[in-house]
Amino acid sequence: MFFWALLLIAFTASYLSFQSFVEYRSRYFTSSCSAIQWENQVRNSGHIHRSSGMSVLVTGAAGFVGSHVSLALKKRGDGVVGLDNFNNYYDPSLKKARNLLLNSHRIFVVEGDLNDAKLLAKLFDAVAFTHVMHLAAQAGVRYAMENPNSYVQSNIAGLVTLLEACKSANPQPAVVWASSSSVYGLNEKIPFSEADWTDQPASLYAATKKAGEEITHTYNHIYGLSITGLRFFTVYGPWGRPDMAYFSFTRNILQGKPITIFRGKNQGDLARDFTYIDDIVKGCLGSLDTSGTSTGSGGKKRGPAPYRIFNLGNTSPVRVTELVNILERHLKLKAKRNIVDMPGNGDVPFTHANISLAEKELGFEPITDLQTGLNKFVRWYLSYYGYNNRNAVE
Template identity: 50%
Template sequence: MKTVFLTGAAGFIGSHTAEKLLSLGYAVIGVDNFDGLLYDPSIKRKNIVLLKNKNFTFYEIDIADKAELDKVFKRHKFDFVVHLAARAGVLPSLKFPQLYAEANITGTINVLEACKDAGIKRVVFASSSSVYGSNKKLPFSEEDRTDTQISPYAATKKAGESICHSYSHIYGMSIACLRFFTVYGPRGRPDMVIYKFTKNIFEGKPITVFGEGTKRDYTYIADIVDGVIAAMEKNKGYNIYNLGNSDTVEMTKLLSLMEKYIGKKAIIRKAPLPTGDVPATYADIAKAKKILGFNPKTKIETGLKNFVDWYKKEFNEDI
């Protein structure tokens, strides 16, 4: 049985990844610090309870604490490392840049150092579409320059990619940096648009639409998890891959689908696009398709319906 060390295991993408890995017959050693800055950590604790399985072991540690991380690496042997832990979210990073640097840069260096010391050669790193920053050309391609991040969060993800490159170069590790595009689905993050809007529409509260409405390449969680595992199993050398649905969705379309599935009209307030946020994202996924066989199957219509159905069940919302 192969063993995966998974950081951020209690988070949205991490808990789904752990679930899928376990179902595929991998053993998973997960870590997370149940950070509470972005959203309620009780959601993360609940995710860990859902992961109860004889092949799942969990440690509550902070990856920025090298000594704690090293203890886990001493206790277990790993075949793969999937590093998803990070402080996520663009806007809070403007307020707390040091905290973002600590988790996302120091934390990533600690994970890679531990991999180097343990001789682990297969690593996946969660990057972000936000590294494209103020790039205007759509769709975003891995070949595009990424020199203009517009938030500290995005800058930490770009730094993470560079650190991964240096470790791959020096120590011969195969590292896949995955640029995720707006991931959504059941157990999604409460700070993200799909969750926030769904909640407010159910509760009859206004929602805030920025600018003319941002366009996002919303990517369903099951497709992302398939991409993460394909990268873990198939990537060779240092590579960056876009993992997106490759279908950018207008805000008007997103809202009309939400209203349809929820059965209620949204109360819309307008506000200017906040500093740090980008107006549009759209992934060119030719590289991930070709090398990883990445093939996102979930259209926004299906994925959003699944999310709203999950939300209704989770919060007993029936209209």
């Protein structure tokens, strides 16, 4: 009896060991197959389809500017791999919809965090990126008062993590990244020029972007990374960000809800240098095309590399009240306006870009006026959200 008990125990142990082996092997092969599939997707997406083309890692690829830039690069035959964490700063469904659009054009967007150094290393191992278009960031001036840590984590720590990956890569890619017109802060000299002082930020968001400019300069100086910073001026258009004024104004006007319009000092209207997305994309591609090369290898500098900063704006500031007038005409509805004094939340009363440097160096020439650009945005908005009836409510 004792013998049979021992035999049963041995048989059970062997069976459980075999089952454990089978389960382990299944998990191993599933994991291996998934890893191989992921790597193939990354490599296929990053494959270059034109002579003298580039392979670009686009961070924030499911974002507003990132999705447009990715599509433009892919359209002309460049390799594009996206990276996005799909956070919930605004409705993630819009990012998912942009991602579906990118997927339909065979652009693979990796879901992951910019601070994940191991993930970045895997991406650079899979593809020898010639360029990085860094557009991932925690955006928004006012949200910084609610969640300041998210700005430090993304706009500073995330930037450093990415630059570390870039400087260690061999070959090193050229880096183009999104700074912001917000760095001009309390500057009252107009139009804003790249040579102006930017040491008086008016918001934490602006301060993190200013810090980014100093950090990128350091990596250019020490490691020979080619760096181009782009100061965007109030980008708008189809697939835009819902937290932007023109977007929320459109939604509220359609829903019959009041809109809040801020006024500046001495009851003056706020004004912005609104820049249409297609013009911004041209500036981004021009920056990539003229970026030059990084001079480091494996983190060691071998010579000076380009370091540039450009304003990308429309050069024609428009009062926010006029923006509302244009939206009313396109929507054929009147807005219920609630005009209040601008709170001390970091917003500035006006922006106005001097783009002469970008014109000279990049051939940058914005061609879309606000009337035309908002018409395109409204048509997209009505189509995307399914407004057959102008008075419909979301």
